[in-house]
Amino acid sequence: MRHAKAADALMQEMHGLSETAEVTLAGLAGGRPIGSNDGHKPTGVTGMLSDEATSNKPMLNRLDVLANEALTRWELPAGAHARLINLSENATYLVGAPCGFRSILRVHREGYHSRNAIACELEWLRALKSDGGVLTPDVIAGRDGELIQTCAVSGLAGERHTVMFAFIEGSEPDPDHDLARSFEELGEIAARTHLHSQTWPKPEGFERLVWDVDAVFGSTPTWGNWRDGPNVDGSLRPVLEKAEEVIRHRLHAFGKDPDRYGLIHADMRLANLLIDNGVTRLIDFDDCGFSWFLYDFAATISFIEDHPQVPRLKEAWVRGYRKVRALSAEEEAELDTFIMLRRMALLAWIGSHAEVPYARELSPHFAQGTAKLAQTYLSRFS
Missing domain, CATH: 3.90.1200.10 (Aminoglycoside phosphotransferase (APH), C-terminal lobe)
Incomplete structure (x- = not known):
């Protein structure tokens, strides 16, 4: 760690702070944004799964295919498309449509959480918002009413659980402030x-x-x-x-x-x-x-x-x-x-x-x- 950096620069680097809501929402995956470069962060896809190296473009392409095919599981506006914004333990996509619709799609890492564990996370998310006094993102149910959609695509090993969150306007705390x-x-x-x-x-x-x-x-x-x-x-x-x-x-x-x-x-x-x-x-x-x-x-x-x-x-x-x-x-x-x-x-x-x-x-x-x-x-x- 480079101790000579000012505190605000350190916090910006270590926590992946950004100026845009789109990149900020990559925090849903717990990682750092794609393509951000403030002089400290490496440019490009960051935070890869242990079996999916950053240079594995075919794997990224298959993830993109899976994410966009998964969109059919939800009632979305015409022309909706998923764009990768973060890759860490999970892959996070910004979903957008010509009408202005936006949401966040999280594609889970294979084998890290079971479907039941993800459902438990979402249940606590809902409960915190409803009776815990903590504001959390809304989860969008699929056409079948399920919050978790499990998908597969040829060329990508195993099934992947996917969850869609409502898009949240906002920004992270400003590192230039106290x-x-x-x-x-x-x-x-x-x-x-x-x-x-x-x-x-x-x-x-x-x-x-x-x-x-x-x-x-x-x-x-x-x-x-x-x-x-x-x-x-x-x-x-x-x-x-x-x-x-x-x-x-x-x-x-x-x-x-x-x-x-x-x-x-x-x-x-x-x-x-x-x-x-x-x-x-x-x-x-x-x-x-x-x-x-x-x-x-x-x-x-x-x-x-x-x-x-x-x-x-x-x-x-x-x-x-x-x-x-x-x-x-x-x-x-x-x-x-x-x-x-x-x-x-x-x-x-x-x-x-x-x-x-x-x-x-x-x-x-x-x-x-x-x-x-x-x-x-x-x-x-x-």
Whole structure:
């Protein structure tokens, strides 16, 4: 990570902030936009699936075919066409028609979420909007009334689940403005989602990812083993091993009581907020799952955990959170443990996504930066 950048430039790069609503809506896929180039971000398709390299134009062409064939599953205006705007864990398309109609089509990565898991995500999305006080995107049902349409096309392995969202006008928080104000709002939104999570009666068979110690450090970690991260060598491993040991110990002691652990968004970055005329909507629930509520803060500073602004942003997030939901001094003191847990998960992610341009961009110094964070963390907690 390049520490010499100004904070606003860092936030713009790390969270994929853009000036257009079309590219902003790529946040539904949790990735970075296609074709954006502000002097920091690589140009071109970014954020690829592990089995679909960026150079695989035939695969992209087949995805385009699938997306446009899938449009027949919905009642859409004449001439509707899907255009790829983001490729990350999922492929996200802007759907447009000559009459001015717009929507967002999400084509899910094969094998990442089951159909039931996607349905559970959409059910929580609906419930948050209806009774949780959090504005979320509307989901457009297909001709058959189903929210999820499963499609296949020759030349593309397996079936793909697709979901269509209503187009949302708006833009992400401006990185040139005071980021503390945006983080305070993030804290308020996080607290509302956590209050809802605690009381919402989940449907039978509710299924989502789990983001706990085993998901990061277990035998089958979701994003891979941090030891396989780039440049994790013998000089860095001891401090990272010790950090893992302390994280495991502290989170075991912290516990998973229902006032601390439950269903969370798990990717509540600035890039996943859309603001229009003072109204803020939360998007991209693709990673939502079960974890500690405080993990949501760690996700807000993904990839910039070592930036000097982080303490101030943490204070702002906590201040906003406490406007809505209680947060004890003990819980606040443990935020650094969740930051370290997330950082080591991201180190694993970079190692398991070597074909992603952004991962390659971060890979030279990310392990070293993680080790420095671990040293600071251990100076407080070991």
